[in-house]
Each structure stands twice: as C-alpha cells, then as structure tokens.
Amino acid sequence: MENDELITMRDITKTFPGVIALDHAQLTLRKGEIHALMGENGAGKSTIIKCLTGVYDRDSGEVHMEGVEGNINCHSTEDAQKIGIATVYQEVNLCPNLTVAENLFIGREPRTKAGFIDWKQMNRNAKKVMDGLEISIDVTQTLENYSIAIQQMVAIARAVDRDCRALILDEPTSSLDDKEVEKLFRVMRQLRDKGVGIIFVTHFLEQVYEVCDRITVMRNGAFVGEYTVAELPRVKLVAAMLGKDFDDLAAIKNETMASADGEVLLVCDGMSHKGTIKPFNFKIRKGEVVGITGLLGSGRSEMVRCIYGADKSQSGKETMKGEELKIKAPIDSIRKGMGYLPDDRKADGCIGDLSVRENIILALQARQGMFHTIPRAKQNEIADEFIRELSIKTPSRETALKQLSGGNQQKVIIARWLATHPDLLILDEPTRGIDIGTKTEIQKMILKLAGEGMSVIFISSEIEEMLRTCSRMCVMRDGEKVGEIDHELTQENVMKAIAGGDN
Amino acid sequence: MKTKKKINSNNLLIMITIIMFIVMYAIGCFVYAGKGFAHVQTFLNLFITNAGLICVACGMTCVMLTGGIDISVGSLIAMDCMILAHGMGVQGWPCIPTIILILVIGVIFGLVQGFLIGYLNIQPFITTMAGMFFARGMTAVICTDQLSITQEQNALFYSWANAKIYLPAFLGYTNNKGKVMTPYVRPTVIIALLVVVVIFIVLKYTKFGRSIYAVGGNETSATMMGLNVKRTKLFAYILSSFLCSIGGICYCLNTMSGSVQQAKGFEMDAIASSVIGGTRLTGGVVNVIGSRFGVMINGTINTLVTTNGKLLSSWANIATAALLCFFIILQSVFAYFKNRNN
Incomplete structure (x- = not known):
C-alpha cells in the first residue's frame, strides 16, 4: 500500500483573513487510481487543490510526492508542472485568440533550426495529440471557434500531453454533455491504466460511481474520511458530505400544513x-x-x-x-x-453604497418604471414598515447597506421583494x-x-x-x-x- | 501539409482595410488626376512622410496586443527630435553616438514603463500618461526654441536626410519641362519597412511574440499555462519605446528640427492606425500588416485633403473619426455574430 502512494498531503492548514479554509486536512493519491474529492460548498476542496498546485501557499502541513525529495512546496503552477502535477480547471484556462495547436504547445513550441517556431511541425503534433483523444478538429483554427466542451477537451489534452504523473480535474464536466463526459472518462481510464494518479473534483454523484476508485470526503475545511467506492454507498456519501449521521436523525415534525387544495x-x-x-x-x-x-x-x-x-x-x-x-x-x-432573491447576494442583489431605503425600494421602483418615481414620503413609509416588520437592525433608514451585518443585509433584500407584494x-x-x-x-x-x-x-x-x-x-x-x-x-x-x- | 484557411472575421477586417485603402487611393487618382495623385511618387511620399508613424504604430500594435496602450509615444518622439537637434545642432555631438543614445533612451524609457505596468500592475494608461508628461516636459527643459539641424552642423545626418534611393526609371514621368522625374524613396522608408518585416516575424515565429498574443487573449490563462506574463509585458513596452525611438529618428530625418510642440497627438494617430488596421482594443487580435495599411489610410486622407487645397486641414481629422467609428462598429458587429454562432 505504502509504495503505491504518489502524493500524500498531511495536516494541511490554510487560513484566510477571518476564515480557516483548511483545518489539518489530508489527501492521499495513489498511482493508477481515480480519486474523487467530494464535499459541499466551502468544504475546502478547491483550497486543498490550490495548495497542492502552488496557487496558494499553505500555512502548515506536509506534502510528499513519490520520487521527489523532501517536503514539496510549489509556489506556482509552473513549479507543480515541473514535478508532474497538471491541473485542468472548470473555467477553461486557455487563450481563445490562439489556435488549438498553439494552446496545446505554447511555452514549448517545436522550433526550426534557426530558432523560429515550426508551425508545420506544431500543427502535425497537435493533430496527433487530438487524434489520440479521438477528437478530430482543425487544429489551425483559433480556439474561440469551438464550443466550451471542445475547449475543455483541449485543456485536458494539454495537461495530458505533458509528462504528468498526477492530473487534477477540478469540475471539468460541468460544461460537458453526456457524450463528451463519456469521452473524458475514456481518456481518464486510459491514463489511469498508464499509472497516472487522477484527482477528480465533481458534484455529480453518478460520475463518481461510474469512474472513480476512491473517495475522499471533506467538510468545513477538514478531512472526513477516505473510502473505496465499494464501501461507501450513496446515502452514506451524502450523509458524510452534509455531516449528518442517521443515528441522530431525530424526526423533525413538520408543522406546516400542506395546502394541497389551494x-x-x-x-x-x-x-x-x-x-x-x-x-x-x-x-x-x-x-x-x-x-x-x-x-x-x-x-x-x-x-x-x-x-x-x-x-x-x-x-x-x-x-x-x-x-x-x-x-x-x-x-x-x-x-x-414574481420576486427572486439570488443565492449570491453580494454579486447579484446587494447594492452596498445605496441606503437601506433605496435598496428596499429598488424592485418596486423598477416595476413602476423609472419615470414614475415613488414619492419620498411613500418611500420612507415603506422602508420604515419593513424595518419594523422584519426587525432589521440599522441605525437609520438612510444608512448605507454595506454597513449592516450580513443577516440584516439579507433581510433588506427580502424586504425589497416583499415591497412589490409578489x-x-x-x-x-x-x-x-x-x-x-x-x-x-x-x-x-x-x-x-x-x-x-x-x-x-x-x-x-x-x-x-x-x-x-x-x-x-x-x-x-x-x-x-x-x-x-x-x-x-x-x-x-x-x-x-x-x-x-x-x- | 497544406491546410485551407477559412476566412475568419479578423482576416476579413484586414481585407476591408486594404480594400478601403485601394478604393480611397483610386478615388484620389480619379478626382485629382491633374494634380499628380496618380504619380508613383505621390504614393511613395505616403511612405516617406509616414515612415516614423509606421515604426511607432508597429510598437503600439504590440502593446495593444497585450491589452494595454502606450500614449507616451508622441512626447517621446518630440524628446528624441529635441535631443537630436540640440545634441548635433547646438552641442556638436557626432551623428552615430547621438543616434545610439536615442535608442538607449528608448529602451530605458520602455524599461521603466514596462516595469511599472508589468510588475507593479499599474494601469498602462496612467503609466504611459506619466511618461507622456515627462517626455514633453523634458523636451522643454532641454530647449524651448525651435531648433533646426543644418548641413554645417552635421553633414552626415544631413546627407542621410536628403539621400534618395531611386526606383527604376520607367516608373517615373516626364514633367512639363521635359525632364524625367525618377521616383525615389528616402532611407527612412527602408527602415520602416524593415521594422514591419521584423515585427511581423517576431510576432508570428518567436516565443516572445506568441506570449504577447497569449497575454492579450487571456492573462489568467497565460499565467496558468506557465508563461511569464510580467516579463512579456515588460518587453512589449520596451519594444514599443524602442520602436518609438527608431520612429523618432525617422521623424527627425524628415523634419530636421526639434521643438516642444512636435509630434503632438502622434500617439493618437498610432492608435487610430492600429485600430483601423484591425487591432482590438481589448487585446489579443492584431495584424502588423493591417496596421501599416492603417497608417497608409491615414496618410491618404491627409494627402487627399491637402491636394484639394481648399478644404480646411481639420477635415482630415473628421474623416479619421468617421473611419474609426466605422471600424469599431464593424468589430462589434463581428463579435456579435461570433457570439451568436457559438
């Protein structure tokens, strides 16, 4: 068992201002396995991967890789690539304005004797690489001409074509359709059989059970457990991710009446x-x-x-x-x-520099059209009503929203929609x-x-x-x-x- | 292996630029036939007058390719001309060392700007604006007068400025005194064309050139792919200022003078030429050949207006504005269709 281990990460801790993103987390990747990394949002999956690939510097902990001396500490993706760790991210990290061939080979282009880039050779090589993945596209076209799925495959081809021993796939399937996912899985299995260790981050349970050998579950920045796929049925996996045990499942009485006849x-x-x-x-x-x-x-x-x-x-x-x-x-x-409160209130809902009153009135005003301004007295009345009703804790209705606590900001946004009487x-x-x-x-x-x-x-x-x-x-x-x-x-x-x- | 290249929107834009240039020139030949517009020399004059601009536009193209901009070039040219005029004219410096000095100044100037932009992440616009004020101010500090370089002051420089490289005589015409006028170009034209060829090769066939494209395409991706984004930016700005210095020398060979007001708004001409030539302001897409045609279109507009003689010279600006709008709208339209297809 010990000898199979390709990468071992132990006691990894990483803090960001005010947040402990990783709390003594661990991860073990073996040669020739596909290893799923699972966890809900904020579980620390991305963080631990970024600590491995050098995007973040970890605060403490040890990383060892087979064949590499000592405690590894990558400071950039380049460092990680040098020791054979390649990463493919959810967003395609390629250049849309370059050709497919260039995207595959940039930084290591074949050269002519005079030292110039040998385009013919590069295109030939690119064709070979893409053919290897059974994707026949014109590699001399710029990448922006292709769908996101193809772009994703090019990104994977790029990672695969390098001499990589550990491949990290960070939610690569979220933009692929079933057929393309199947293609990707075939490539993954092909690589596994060659002895490459693959870390596969995904939210899709089906995919985990289809292609993976082992699962590491994380929750709230901490390691929950490592299981083989066979020993962890789906329900247990979900329970591990959500942090619930069936033992303490005290049935909670549903007090609401289903108004099935409305x-x-x-x-x-x-x-x-x-x-x-x-x-x-x-x-x-x-x-x-x-x-x-x-x-x-x-x-x-x-x-x-x-x-x-x-x-x-x-x-x-x-x-x-x-x-x-x-x-x-x-x-x-x-x-x-209708009224809609988006999940990312910072990005989609909150306008921090406007006052509480203005934020509350926003949707109502939008519905009325910009030329039918709601009278100021009416605005004050509405704002005061909701501040009282939802007990929003604010110094005054004219306070800028960003000065309120998160919970109170959320109430303001809810009030915004309630004001429209949806x-x-x-x-x-x-x-x-x-x-x-x-x-x-x-x-x-x-x-x-x-x-x-x-x-x-x-x-x-x-x-x-x-x-x-x-x-x-x-x-x-x-x-x-x-x-x-x-x-x-x-x-x-x-x-x-x-x-x-x-x- | 021969692959058929589809005409993509970027190539199409350049085709439009080239066609527009040809059409514009043809109109000039037709309307102003009597004023010598059709002579080969008039065409060559486009290159002679704009040799400096061609060099500068090449550098600007590289910088814009990274998604940046360099608005210091006009002032840098003024400073270069002033140093040349003051150094050779007033101080009596020899020609070659002064030119080398100008080129070194260009590299240092670009090094500072590139460092600020690439390594300290300061906005290109702000950084090069500082460069613009600095160079213009420095020009005035050296001398506030308008200086000229005469034959007595520096014979070598003077001889370069007046050298004519003749083309085959059959391209010429016989003037009304019966003398055969053989068309010629200045050495500056050779320099400018050389710059175009070299930059074309650098952008297409070197790692540095492709890195510039990658940075302009997507900076994060370029970093992720292991390219040195900071260094690429640094070198792009060094290249711009260096080419600007070459352009400054060409410019000085044309004007043989230096003054504080020289080359004002030159940076805007260079940007306009690049955009008309198919460069995208957001970076990533560019064609050096296109930029050259951009310069030529600009030159043709100016020639058309001056040949007419009656029009106010500001009409050239208005025409350039209209063209710029046309090309920017064209770019958006192409981008729109591309998005819709995807």
Whole structure:
C-alpha cells in the first residue's frame, strides 16, 4: 500500500483573513487510481487543490510526492508542472485568440533550426495529440471557434500531453454533455491504466460511481474520511458530505400544513435551459412553500433562474394564474408578480453604497418604471414598515447597506421583494452565512407569508431548515429534477432521494 | 501539409482595410488626376512622410496586443527630435553616438514603463500618461526654441536626410519641362519597412511574440499555462519605446528640427492606425500588416485633403473619426455574430 502512494498531503492548514479554509486536512493519491474529492460548498476542496498546485501557499502541513525529495512546496503552477502535477480547471484556462495547436504547445513550441517556431511541425503534433483523444478538429483554427466542451477537451489534452504523473480535474464536466463526459472518462481510464494518479473534483454523484476508485470526503475545511467506492454507498456519501449521521436523525415534525387544495398559481411545463437544467415540470399552489433540494450544482438555482427568467427558458411553457407567460428578461416576471432573491447576494442583489431605503425600494421602483418615481414620503413609509416588520437592525433608514451585518443585509433584500407584494417569492439560500437567530426569524417569516397567501419557493443547503418550512420538496440531481416528496418528509427520505441510485 | 484557411472575421477586417485603402487611393487618382495623385511618387511620399508613424504604430500594435496602450509615444518622439537637434545642432555631438543614445533612451524609457505596468500592475494608461508628461516636459527643459539641424552642423545626418534611393526609371514621368522625374524613396522608408518585416516575424515565429498574443487573449490563462506574463509585458513596452525611438529618428530625418510642440497627438494617430488596421482594443487580435495599411489610410486622407487645397486641414481629422467609428462598429458587429454562432 505504502509504495503505491504518489502524493500524500498531511495536516494541511490554510487560513484566510477571518476564515480557516483548511483545518489539518489530508489527501492521499495513489498511482493508477481515480480519486474523487467530494464535499459541499466551502468544504475546502478547491483550497486543498490550490495548495497542492502552488496557487496558494499553505500555512502548515506536509506534502510528499513519490520520487521527489523532501517536503514539496510549489509556489506556482509552473513549479507543480515541473514535478508532474497538471491541473485542468472548470473555467477553461486557455487563450481563445490562439489556435488549438498553439494552446496545446505554447511555452514549448517545436522550433526550426534557426530558432523560429515550426508551425508545420506544431500543427502535425497537435493533430496527433487530438487524434489520440479521438477528437478530430482543425487544429489551425483559433480556439474561440469551438464550443466550451471542445475547449475543455483541449485543456485536458494539454495537461495530458505533458509528462504528468498526477492530473487534477477540478469540475471539468460541468460544461460537458453526456457524450463528451463519456469521452473524458475514456481518456481518464486510459491514463489511469498508464499509472497516472487522477484527482477528480465533481458534484455529480453518478460520475463518481461510474469512474472513480476512491473517495475522499471533506467538510468545513477538514478531512472526513477516505473510502473505496465499494464501501461507501450513496446515502452514506451524502450523509458524510452534509455531516449528518442517521443515528441522530431525530424526526423533525413538520408543522406546516400542506395546502394541497389551494388554487394553482404557477405551472411550468417542460422548461429547460441548455447546459444548466434539463426539461422540468413544476407546479406551485397559492400559499404553498415548496423546497428545492439537492447537492450544490445539482441544478437547484438553475431551475429557479429558469422559472424567473434570469436564464431564458429554451423550451416548454410557463403559466401563471392561467395566463401563459412570455418572459424575455427578469423585469417581465417582476411585472407578473414574481420576486427572486439570488443565492449570491453580494454579486447579484446587494447594492452596498445605496441606503437601506433605496435598496428596499429598488424592485418596486423598477416595476413602476423609472419615470414614475415613488414619492419620498411613500418611500420612507415603506422602508420604515419593513424595518419594523422584519426587525432589521440599522441605525437609520438612510444608512448605507454595506454597513449592516450580513443577516440584516439579507433581510433588506427580502424586504425589497416583499415591497412589490409578489404572488410568488423565490428565495435561493436566504439563510446562508447568517446567524442562527436571524435564520429562525427568516424561517418564521416565510411561514407567515405563506399563511397570508404568498407562494414561496425555498432553496437551502440545510435540510432541517427546509423540513421545517416546506410542505413539499423537489429533488434535483445532476441538473435534472428527479422527483418530488410530498409525504413522509424526513431527513432520511430526502437524503436518499438526493443520493439516488439503488441504495 | 497544406491546410485551407477559412476566412475568419479578423482576416476579413484586414481585407476591408486594404480594400478601403485601394478604393480611397483610386478615388484620389480619379478626382485629382491633374494634380499628380496618380504619380508613383505621390504614393511613395505616403511612405516617406509616414515612415516614423509606421515604426511607432508597429510598437503600439504590440502593446495593444497585450491589452494595454502606450500614449507616451508622441512626447517621446518630440524628446528624441529635441535631443537630436540640440545634441548635433547646438552641442556638436557626432551623428552615430547621438543616434545610439536615442535608442538607449528608448529602451530605458520602455524599461521603466514596462516595469511599472508589468510588475507593479499599474494601469498602462496612467503609466504611459506619466511618461507622456515627462517626455514633453523634458523636451522643454532641454530647449524651448525651435531648433533646426543644418548641413554645417552635421553633414552626415544631413546627407542621410536628403539621400534618395531611386526606383527604376520607367516608373517615373516626364514633367512639363521635359525632364524625367525618377521616383525615389528616402532611407527612412527602408527602415520602416524593415521594422514591419521584423515585427511581423517576431510576432508570428518567436516565443516572445506568441506570449504577447497569449497575454492579450487571456492573462489568467497565460499565467496558468506557465508563461511569464510580467516579463512579456515588460518587453512589449520596451519594444514599443524602442520602436518609438527608431520612429523618432525617422521623424527627425524628415523634419530636421526639434521643438516642444512636435509630434503632438502622434500617439493618437498610432492608435487610430492600429485600430483601423484591425487591432482590438481589448487585446489579443492584431495584424502588423493591417496596421501599416492603417497608417497608409491615414496618410491618404491627409494627402487627399491637402491636394484639394481648399478644404480646411481639420477635415482630415473628421474623416479619421468617421473611419474609426466605422471600424469599431464593424468589430462589434463581428463579435456579435461570433457570439451568436457559438
């Protein structure tokens, strides 16, 4: 066993200002294996990989590689490449303006005797490399002419063609379709048989069980365990990732009443968005709280983005209150009575330099159009109402939003949508990164709103939270809606549904 | 192995530039037939007047390829001319060492700018703007008068400036006094064309050249692929300032003078020429040959306006503005269609 080990990382610790990203984490990669690195968002997968490939410098810990003396400390991707560690990232790290051949060989181009780049030789070599992966494309074309999938394959070809002993694939499949994934797997197996160790980071459970030999699970920056694929059934894997044991699964009583008899508010029929979410059907009644669950990257956010029109649906139809919707942009769905709280509030929702009042009034103003300014007195009234109602802790309504705590910022953004009195409110991870007290308040608020007749779609990574608030849950897996649970909503059932498969 | 190259949008842009140049020149020949527009010499004069600009535009092209910009070139030319004029004219320095001094100054100037931009990550616009003010100020510090270089002061430099390299006589014409005017070019034209060829080879066939492309295409990717982005940027700016110094010498050979106001707005001409020649302001796409045609188009507009004689010379600026808009819009349109196809 010992002799098989290609890379061993022990006691890796890495802190960023205010955050411990890695807490004595470890990872062992053996020769000729495909090793899945699993964990939810913030588990530290990317960080540990970046510590290995020299993007980050680790604070402490040891890294050893077979055939390399001593404790390895790479300071750049170049260093890592020199000792045979190649990485392919989710975003294609190639130059779109160069040809395929150049992207494969830049930095090590074949030269003519005079020292100039030998284009003919380079193109010939490139053709050979791509043929090896059974991808026949014109290597003299610039990369931007090809799809993201092909670009990803070129990136992998580049990594593979170098003399690499350890290949790290950081979510390489998220932009590939099934056929392309199959192609990639074939290449991965080919490499494994040659003795290359592969670290495979992915959110797709199916893929892990299809191609991997071993799994390392991480949670909150720490090592949870290393398992062989055979000894870790799906449900256990999900439990390990989410940090739940079946033993302490005290059934949480679902206090909300499923209002199964209310009138239907919204029906989605076969909607989809290419590359993010496969066609799905969805229905929500008035006053109902529906949860959407699944692992990160399973298509939770993508589904609601599609419903809301942030990603334009490319098929099917959407009907609200019996009227078919033609949504070209979010403003259309706002006008029809939808509200959407995105998961990344820093990037998508929060306007830190504007005041609390301005942030609250924003969506309402947008719906009214920019030439129908809401009178200042009315604005103050609305803002004060929500500050009181949601107990937003702010010195005044004119305080800049960025001065508020995360939880209170979140409440302001929720207030923004409540101000528009939506029929349907979509909350994507509204409780992420805020304290327990505020979390409970937000959950209570959701139930109260539903009681008043508002329909809510609720997404959260914390299953208990959804169990407490939702009357029905949609289960997402690998970009597809795979089922709905409307009775026996228990943590165990939900986790089983998330994990899928036979066990 | 011969591969058929599809005409992609970048090549198409350059084709449009070249066609536009030919059409514009043909119109000139037709409208101003009586004023000698069709003579080979008029065409060659385009090169003679713009030799400096061609050199500078080549350097600008390299810098813009990285996604940057160099607005110090106009002032640097003024400083070069002033040093040449003051050094050789007033101080009586010999010709060759002064020229070497100019080239060394160019390299140092680029080294400082490139270091600030590449290694300290300061905005190219700001950095080269500082360079612009510095060089212009330095020009005035050396001398505020307009200085000329005369034959008595430096015979060698003077002889270069007035040297004519004749082309075959059959290209010439007989003037109204019955004398055969053989078309000629100046040595500066040879220098400029040499610069174009060398830069073309550097960009296409050397590792440095391809690194410039990669940096312009995607800086993060270039780093990830193990290229030295900082050094590439540093050398791009050194190259720009060095070529600018060569351009400055060509410029001085044309004007034989130095003054504070010289070559004002020259950087904008160089940028305009690059853009018209198919360079993308965001970096990554460029063609040196295209840039040369950009210069030629600019020159043709100027020649057209001056040949007319009645038009205000500012009309040339307006025409350049219109052309720039045209090409920028064209670039966006192509980018739009490309995105839609993907």
